[in-house]
Amino acid sequence: MKLKPVFLAAAMMVALPVMAQSQLTVVNFGGANGAAQKKAYFEAYEKAGGGKITAVEYNGEQAKIKAMVEAKKVTWDVVEVESPDLSRGCDEGLFEKMDWAKVGNKADFQKAAVHECGVGTFVWSTVMAYDGDKLKTAPTTWADFWDVKKFPGKRGMRKGARYNLEFALMADGVKTADVYKVLATKDGAERAFKKLTELKPNIQWWEAGAQPPQFLVAGDVVMTTAYNGRIDAAQREGKNLKITWTGGIYDLDYWVMPKGTPNKDAALKFIAMASSPDAQAEYAKNISYGPTNNKALTKLDAKVLGMLPTSPANSKDALQFGIGFWADQGEALEKRFSAWAAQ
Amino acid sequence: MSASGTELQPFAGATLERIAPAGGTPQALAGGTLAAQLHRAERRRKLRALALTMPLLVFLLVFFLVPLGSLLVRAVENPEVADVLPNTGQALADWDRNSPPPAAAYAAMLADLGGIEETAQAGVLARRLNSEVAGARSLVMGTYRALPLGDNLSADEARSKLIEHDARWEELPYWQTIAKNSSRWTPDYLLAALDFKRNAQGDIERVGAEEAAFSDILGRTFQMSAVVTFFCLLLGYPLAYWLSTLSERKANVLLILVLLPFWTSVLVRIAAWIVLLQNNGLVNRFLIWIGATDAPIPLLFNRLGVIIAMVHILLPFAILPLYSVMKSVPPNYLRAAISLGSTPLAGFFRVYLPQTYPGVAAGGLLVFITCIGYYVTPALLGGPADQMLSYYVAQYTNVEVNWGMACALGGVLLTATMVLYALYRKVAKAELSLG
Numbered sequence: 001m002k003l004k005p006v007f008l009a010a011a012m013m014v015a016l017p018v019m020a021q022s023q024l025t026v027v028n029f030g031g032a033n034g035a036a037q038k039k040a041y042f043e044a045y046e047k048a049g050g051g052k053i054t055a056v057e058y059n060g061e062q063a064k065i066k067a068m069v070e071a072k073k074v075t076w077d078v079v080e081v082e083s084p085d086l087s088r089g090c091d092e093g094l095f096e097k098m099d100w101a102k103v104g105n106k107a108d109f110q111k112a113a114v115h116e117c118g119v120g121t122f123v124w125s126t127v128m129a130y131d132g133d134k135l136k137t138a139p140t141t142w143a144d145f146w147d148v149k150k151f152p153g154k155r156g157m158r159k160g161a162r163y164n165l166e167f168a169l170m171a172d173g174v175k176t177a178d179v180y181k182v183l184a185t186k187d188g189a190e191r192a193f194k195k196l197t198e199l200k201p202n203i204q205w206w207e208a209g210a211q212p213p214q215f216l217v218a219g220d221v222v223m224t225t226a227y228n229g230r231i232d233a234a235q236r237e238g239k240n241l242k243i244t245w246t247g248g249i250y251d252l253d254y255w256v257m258p259k260g261t262p263n264k265d266a267a268l269k270f271i272a273m274a275s276s277p278d279a280q281a282e283y284a285k286n287i288s289y290g291p292t293n294n295k296a297l298t299k300l301d302a303k304v305l306g307m308l309p310t311s312p313a314n315s316k317d318a319l320q321f322g323i324g325f326w327a328d329q330g331e332a333l334e335k336r337f338s339a340w341a342a343q
Numbered sequence: 344m345s346a347s348g349t350e351l352q353p354f355a356g357a358t359l360e361r362i363a364p365a366g367g368t369p370q371a372l373a374g375g376t377l378a379a380q381l382h383r384a385e386r387r388r389k390l391r392a393l394a395l396t397m398p399l400l401v402f403l404l405v406f407f408l409v410p411l412g413s414l415l416v417r418a419v420e421n422p423e424v425a426d427v428l429p430n431t432g433q434a435l436a437d438w439d440r441n442s443p444p445p446a447a448a449y450a451a452m453l454a455d456l457g458g459i460e461e462t463a464q465a466g467v468l469a470r471r472l473n474s475e476v477a478g479a480r481s482l483v484m485g486t487y488r489a490l491p492l493g494d495n496l497s498a499d500e501a502r503s504k505l506i507e508h509d510a511r512w513e514e515l516p517y518w519q520t521i522a523k524n525s526s527r528w529t530p531d532y533l534l535a536a537l538d539f540k541r542n543a544q545g546d547i548e549r550v551g552a553e554e555a556a557f558s559d560i561l562g563r564t565f566q567m568s569a570v571v572t573f574f575c576l577l578l579g580y581p582l583a584y585w586l587s588t589l590s591e592r593k594a595n596v597l598l599i600l601v602l603l604p605f606w607t608s609v610l611v612r613i614a615a616w617i618v619l620l621q622n623n624g625l626v627n628r629f630l631i632w633i634g635a636t637d638a639p640i641p642l643l644f645n646r647l648g649v650i651i652a653m654v655h656i657l658l659p660f661a662i663l664p665l666y667s668v669m670k671s672v673p674p675n676y677l678r679a680a681i682s683l684g685s686t687p688l689a690g691f692f693r694v695y696l697p698q699t700y701p702g703v704a705a706g707g708l709l710v711f712i713t714c715i716g717y718y719v720t721p722a723l724l725g726g727p728a729d730q731m732l733s734y735y736v737a738q739y740t741n742v743e744v745n746w747g748m749a750c751a752l753g754g755v756l757l758t759a760t761m762v763l764y765a766l767y768r769k770v771a772k773a774e775l776s777l778g
Contacts, residue, residue, distance in 0.1 A: 062742075063746075088470070091462065091484055092469075205726060220621065324481060331745070335556075342560060
């Protein structure tokens with residue numbers, strides 16, 4: 001009997017390093033998307049004997065990664081980041097270089113998914129959404145979104161310059177292909193802000209991706225911009241929310257490894273597994289975000305494919321997010337937006 | 344026990360003996376004076392006091408003053424350009440910032456960029472420059488990735504090569520920004536936090552109306568804090584007064600009711616307010632049901648919602664100091680005033696109220712200072728026009744990752760608060776004291 005605690009302590013000392021080795025901390029944006037990743041990636045990885053995954057949620061703030069890397073005490077192993085943060089963080093040395101030989105065949109992936117510091121994991125879109133029960137005529141363009149006479153009521157929009165300036169220009173009649181060309185000029189930015197000012201009294205701002213469907217269901221807004229996967233999740237819960245794909249802005253999210261992670265091998269193993277066709281197909285069945293591995297598309301049926309931002313019908317009039325444009329102009333435009341919104 | 348007891352005896356005797364002769368000739372031994380002995384005792388007491396407070400002093404130093412100091416340093420620190428482009432900074436030192444930059448600056452730029460050991464350094468430089476002149480990021484990173492542009496270039500060749508690679512190298516704003524930031528310290532963050540900037544010549548001027556935001560936001564922060572403080576005192580004063588007139592037992596039970604929400608997480612309380620205040624929420628449904636309004640009144644994502652929730656959250660901070668001061672005010676004074684012919688109302692205002700000023704001051708100050716740093720409540724319940732300064736500190740820390748700017752805003756908030764506190768002390772010194 002007396003031996004037992006000693007034995008336990010000894011066993012723990014043996015077990016601890018092993019546990020520390022096989023623990024992997026994966027950081028994502030949580031919500032419906034986090035649930036889909038858990039089902040398709042985390043559980044599959046654990047089942048395959050990869051070790052335990054600790055899922056952490058964040059809101060995309062890069063400050064934490066920067067602080068960890070600067071302090072050389074990295075506790076996040078794999079992180080999902082948005083495209084502007086990928087290129088910025090890669091430039092500033094926040095991320096490990098991606099070892100593509102261990103991830104997969106570059107040729108299998110969409111072009112935008114291949115990056116020296118990251119692997120694209122899904123394609124998502126910021127779209128216009130509305131409640132099918134409340135709006136009998138469907139809004140079809142961004143000009144409709146701005147038309148408060150035809151569709152009276154509040155509009156939900158993400159609090160920030162990103163996406164909204166593009167939508168404003170499209171509502172003002174700029175062709176999808178010319179949006180970034182116009183926005184890059186001083187007059188173009190002026191025009192976008194002027195168009196936003198027009199709608200300002202009718203805007204209800206959101207910050208977290210979970211808010212827009214809540215606003216719609218609660219009847220706080222008649223239309224809103226939203227991440228298409230969040231609307232999809234609400235549809236799965238039986239809500240009659242609808243998406244207008246015209247003029248949506250699509251972009252990729254990426255897996256990266258913060259520089260100096262002690263679990264780089266396991267992190268690469270996880271990313272490789274999460275980029276495989278089977279896992280990505282399983283993921284797309286759980287949330288309507290497009291796989292980046294083209295081989296995953298062949299494993300999906302027409303119904304699932306029709307819901308993805310990457311399907312031909314949905315991407316026909318869509319705009320690809322301008323990473324380069326926002327990397328240069330982002331800070332100035334966001335600052336101007338803060339000043340504009342606070343007035 | 345008994346063994347050690349017997350051992351003690353001879354030891355104690357020996358000690359006494361040893362002390363006795365010394366005590367016999369005090370003057371001879373002490374080398375003088377009572378004053379010296381007193382001095383020594385005094386010093387010992389001081390040391391003991393210091394030893395007792397040392398843990399707190401060390402704690403304050405390590406966890407309060409050092410971070411505060413490094414925050415203020417970060418607000419004026421500007422190492423990025425000076426570290427990565429030392430030669431370019433030198434080459435631009437005599438430049439008038441209006442004519443095209445000298446060819447030597449182009450050569451120095453090529454040499455500096457070529458000397459960068461890690462991509463990360465170029466990235467940090469690109470971020471710093473881009474935060475002042477949009478487009479610098481792609482210019483710097485694009486050029487850095489394209490290196491080398493040639494071997495053994497003369498200054499003029501370097502110039503034409505750079506411009507050939509990216510025509511933006513001919514534009515003045517990029518060079519002006521580099522020249523302006525080539526010193527290790529900068530007032531720019533602090534100026535920006537007050538809606539000022541240095542122009543290309545280094546002269547201080549106001550920023551354009553479309554960019555100016557922070558002076559408004561600072562004013563709004565203090566204004567909202569003042570409104571919340573006012574309502575906390577207005578609502579807290581009668582309640583504290585009533586509590587102070589109750590028996591100890593009843594007052595304790597009711598105080599727990601005051602403290603219960605105080606012990607609940609702020610986030611939980613905010614979530615509860617969202618449920619209550621939203622368009623379909625209890626408050627609006629009730630108002631429609633009693634016929635006070637036809638359409639729901641917007642109570643959420645505006646100033647009203649933020650003020651309501653903040654008053655609720657901060658009310659205990661006003662009630663507790665008020666209650667403790669009111670408890671110590673003898674009720675006889677008010678009675679005496681009335682029996683001497685004062686009306687109850689005049690008696691209250693002229694006799695009772697002045698005696699509770701310390702409580703009003705302590706509660707008000709506590710609420711006001713706590714308010715100034717509020718961040719979560721306005722972020723969740725307010726619109727973009729209801730955010731206080733802390734929101735932008737968080738924004739620059741987390742989202743923009745521009746820590747210089749975040750530190751400058753923090754420094755401005757700290758200074759403004761201290762100035763206000765100093766003013767308050769000056770005005771209130773005569774009659775109010777915080778004890």
